[in-house]
Amino acid sequence: MLDPKYASSFLLVVVLIYLLFVQLKQPPSWTDAEIETIQSLGISQLGEPPSDPTNAVANDSRAAKLGHKLFFDERMSITGTIACANCHQPENQFRDSLTRGVAIGQTDRRTPSIIGGAYSPWQYWDGRKDSQWSQALAPLEHPMEHGGNRMFYVRYVTARYKDEYEAIFGPAPDLSDRERFPEHAAPVGRTDWNSTWQAMSTEDQNLVNQLFVNIGKTIAAYERLLVPGPGRFDEYVASIRFDEQQTIFDHNEVVGLRLFIGKANCTQCHNGPLLTNNEFHNTGVANFPGEIPDKGRVQGIRDVTDDPFNCVSQYSDARYSCAELRFARTGSELIGTVRTPSLRSLHPPFMHKGQHATLREVLDHYNDAPLAMIGHNEAKPLNLTQLEITQLERFLATLNAPLRTDSNWLKAP
Amino acid sequence: MVMSALAESDAFQVTYSSAINPIAINKMHEWILDIKTSDGTPVTDAEVVINGGMPAHNHGLPTSPKVTQNLGQGKYRVEGVRFHMSGYWEMRVTVKANGIEDTVVISLEL
Numbered sequence: 001m002l003d004p005k006y007a008s009s010f011l012l013v014v015v016l017i018y019l020l021f022v023q024l025k026q027p028p029s030w031t032d033a034e035i036e037t038i039q040s041l042g043i044s045q046l047g048e049p050p051s052d053p054t055n056a057v058a059n060d061s062r063a064a065k066l067g068h069k070l071f072f073d074e075r076m077s078i079t080g081t082i083a084c085a086n087c088h089q090p091e092n093q094f095r096d097s098l099t100r101g102v103a104i105g106q107t108d109r110r111t112p113s114i115i116g117g118a119y120s121p122w123q124y125w126d127g128r129k130d131s132q133w134s135q136a137l138a139p140l141e142h143p144m145e146h147g148g149n150r151m152f153y154v155r156y157v158t159a160r161y162k163d164e165y166e167a168i169f170g171p172a173p174d175l176s177d178r179e180r181f182p183e184h185a186a187p188v189g190r191t192d193w194n195s196t197w198q199a200m201s202t203e204d205q206n207l208v209n210q211l212f213v214n215i216g217k218t219i220a221a222y223e224r225l226l227v228p229g230p231g232r233f234d235e236y237v238a239s240i241r242f243d244e245q246q247t248i249f250d251h252n253e254v255v256g257l258r259l260f261i262g263k264a265n266c267t268q269c270h271n272g273p274l275l276t277n278n279e280f281h282n283t284g285v286a287n288f289p290g291e292i293p294d295k296g297r298v299q300g301i302r303d304v305t306d307d308p309f310n311c312v313s314q315y316s317d318a319r320y321s322c323a324e325l326r327f328a329r330t331g332s333e334l335i336g337t338v339r340t341p342s343l344r345s346l347h348p349p350f351m352h353k354g355q356h357a358t359l360r361e362v363l364d365h366y367n368d369a370p371l372a373m374i375g376h377n378e379a380k381p382l383n384l385t386q387l388e389i390t391q392l393e394r395f396l397a398t399l400n401a402p403l404r405t406d407s408n409w410l411k412a413p
Numbered sequence: 414m415v416m417s418a419l420a421e422s423d424a425f426q427v428t429y430s431s432a433i434n435p436i437a438i439n440k441m442h443e444w445i446l447d448i449k450t451s452d453g454t455p456v457t458d459a460e461v462v463i464n465g466g467m468p469a470h471n472h473g474l475p476t477s478p479k480v481t482q483n484l485g486q487g488k489y490r491v492e493g494v495r496f497h498m499s500g501y502w503e504m505r506v507t508v509k510a511n512g513i514e515d516t517v518v519i520s521l522e523l
Contacts, residue, residue: 037499268470268498277439277497279475323441327476327493378470 035240037261042237043230043344043401046273049118053318054311055133055217057168058224065413066164067222070215072412075156077146079104084139084219087111090410093345094226099354105144109294110354113345115403118224120278121324125338125352126300127280130325131316132220134309137212141188149186149193154211169214173207180204209308213315225409228274228344231401233257249398255388256395264366264382264392275343275399282336284370284377285351293374294352297334304328336375343399359396363389424451424515425508431494436523438499441476444491445484448508455487456510463491465504474504499523 030038039045057063070076071084082103088094094114096102101111109125114132117123123135139145140153158165158172165172175181181204184190185197197205236248236257249257260266269277280297287293304325309315311322338352350356356365367389369379384392403410419428428447433440448456461480466473475497482490496502504519 268500271499272439277475279497281472323493324476327441327478327495329473329475329477331473333473376471378472 030240034258034261037267038237038240038257040271041233041261041267041273041275042241043228043234043273044238046119046227049224049227052118052131052133052220052224053321054131054316055220056317057214057217057221058133060168060221062164062168063218063221064225064409065222066161066168067218067220068409068413069161069164070157070219071222075160076140076148076153077104078148078152082146084136085412087145088114093347095345095347097348099349101145103139103145104147107142107144109352110349112341113347114223115226115345116228116274116342117226118220119274120276120339122278122300122304122339124300126296126303127339128300128303129307129309130304130311130322132223133213133216134307136216136219136223137309140215141186143189147189149184149189149197150208150212151182151185151193151197153215154208155181157215158211165214168218172211181208206314209315213309216309222409225405227404228342229401229404231344231399233395233398234401236398250394252391252394253398256391256393259384259388259392260395264384264388265379266392269340270343276340278339280334280337280339281378282338282372282375283366283379284372285353285355285365286370287373288353288355293336294338295335295374296352297337297339298332301328301330301334333375336372343396344401346396346399359393360389363392418519420506420517420519421451422508422515422517424513425449425456425510425517426451426453427506427508427517427519429504429506429519436496436521438496438523441493441495444478444494446480446489446491446506448487448489448510450511456508457483457485457487459487459489459508459510461489461491461509462507463504464507465502467498467500467502469501470498496521496523 052058074081074083074086076083087096087101087103088111089096095111098111100109101107112125117132121130123129123132129135129138140148141150155175158175162172180200182196184193185200186193187197232248239248269279269281271277282296304310307313311325312319346359348357350359350362356362366379367382367384369377369381371377419426426449430445430447432443446461448459450456463478464473476493476495478491478493480489481492484490500523502521502523504521505516506519507514507516
C-alpha cells in the first residue's frame with residue numbers, strides 16, 4: 001500500500017515518464033508548408049558537391065588518391081608526427097574531441113569537421129579561406145599545427161610521391177640546387193625561413209608557390225569526397241514524402257522536429273540538407289574567462305581578401321568566377337560572427353571554441369540568448385520548456401549517420 | 414521564367430526580375446532592375462546602391478550585391494544576390510539620377 005504522503009510524488013513521476021516516453025498513437029499531421037520545409041532538409045536534396053573551377057584537379061581521381069595519402073601522412077609536418085588526420089579524425093566526424101585543436105601546439109579554435117566542406121563557399125569558422133585547396137595549405141605552415149614551410153613540403157611531396165604527382169601535374173622541377181631552393185623557406189612562420197624565402201628570386205618563389213598549391217589541390221580533391229549520408233531523419237523525410245505510416249520517429253522526436261523548424265528558429269541558420277547556410281552569425285556564445293573576444297568574420301573577410309591563394313589569385317584555375325569573394329559583405333555587422341556549422345556531423349564539444357560540452361548546454365544557450373560580448377546576438381530568447389529542450393535534443397540525435405563516402409577513403413591508404 | 418515585382422518611392426519605380434524563381438535561399442544569383450521615374454520614363458544613367466536585410470533579425474544581407482552593368486533603356490544588371498534565411502527581407506535600392514536621390518524598398522517573403 002502506497003503511503004499517501006508519497007502518492008503525489010509518485011503520480012508526478014508517472015506523469016513525467018508518460019510525457020517523456022509516450023509514443024504517438026496517430027501519425028502526426030504536418031501542414032503543406034511544414035512538409036516543404038522538412039523536405040528541404042532531407043539528404044536527398046543534397047546532390048553532388050558544386051564544382052570548384054578554381055581547382056582544375058578537383059574531380060581527378062588520381063589527385064584524390066594522392067590527397068588521401070597526404071592527408072594521412074605524418075611526415076607532412078616539421079616534426080614528422082602530424083597528419084591532417086590527427087585532428088580531422090575519420091572516427092570522430094573528421095574532427096577531434098577537444099575544445100581547441102592540438103597539433104604541435106594548441107590552436108585558437110575548435111577543429112571543424114571537414115565533412116561536406118565542398119558545399120561551402122567559405123572555410124574555417126571565420127571564412128578566412130574561400131576554397132578547400134587554399135584552406136589545406138594554411139595548417140601546414142601554422143606553427144601550432146604542422147609547423148613546416150612550403151619549401152620543405154614541395155621537396156618532400158615531389159620526391160616521396162614523385163610518380164603520383166607527375167601523373168597529375170607533369171614533370172616536377174629539379175629542386176636540388178640549394179642556392180636557389182634552400183632547405184627551408186616560406187614567407188610566413190619562422191624569421192629564418194622568411195629570410196631564405198626573401199633571398200629567392202620572384203620566379204623561384206612563384207614556382208614553389210605553384211607546387212605548394214598543387215599539394216593543396218590534391219588534398220581538396222580528397223576532401224571533396226567526404227559527404228554525409230542518410231540517417232534516421234532522412235528515412236523519416238522519405239516516409240512523409242511517400243505518405244507511409246510514420247513509424248520511424250517517436251513522439252518526442254516528432255515534436256523536436258516541429259520545434260526545430262518552428263518555434264526554436266533553428267532553420268533560420270541551420271537550413272538546407274546540410275543543416276547550415278554556411279553564413280556568419282553572432283549568437284552570443286561566451287568566451288572563456290579572461291580571453292579576448294573572438295572577432296570572427298570581421299577579421300576573416302580581411303584575411304581572405306588579402307590571401308595570396310584566394311579565388312582571384314594567380315594560383316586559382318578560374319580567377320574570373322569568384323562571385324562569393326567579389327560580392328562578399330564587409331562591415332561592423334560581422335563583429336563576433338562565425339560560420340554556422342553543419343548539424344550532420346554533431347560531435348562534442350560544440351561551438352567554435354568548444355564552449356559547450358553537451359548539446360543540452362547549446363540548447364540552453366539558445367533558449368537564454370544572452371547579450372553578446374562584442375557585436376550583437378542575432379538570436380532572441382526562445383522560452384522553451386525543459387521538456388521541449390529534451391525533445392529538440394532527441395530530434396538532433398536522429399541526424400547522426402555514416403558518411404556516404406566509400407569506406408576505403410575513411411582510413412589511412 | 415523570372416520572378417519580378419514592382420516597388421515605388423516618390424521619385425522612382427523599380428521592377429526587379431530575379432534569375433531564379435522562386436528565389437531559393439543560399440543560392441548566388443542575378444537580378445535585373447528596371448528603373449523608371451514616377452511618370453514611367455526609363456532612368457538610363459542612374460547610380461544605384463543596394464542594401465538590405467532582415468529587419469526582424471537586425472542584420473543585413475550576407476553579400477554586397479552591386480550593379481555590374483548598365484544594360485540601357487533603364488535596365489541594370491545586379492550581381493551577387495544571395496539570401497541565407499527564410500523569412501521577411503527588404504532590399505533597399507537607392508537610385509541617384511537627374512539630381513534626385515531616393516530609395517525604393519522591395520519586400521520579399523522567402
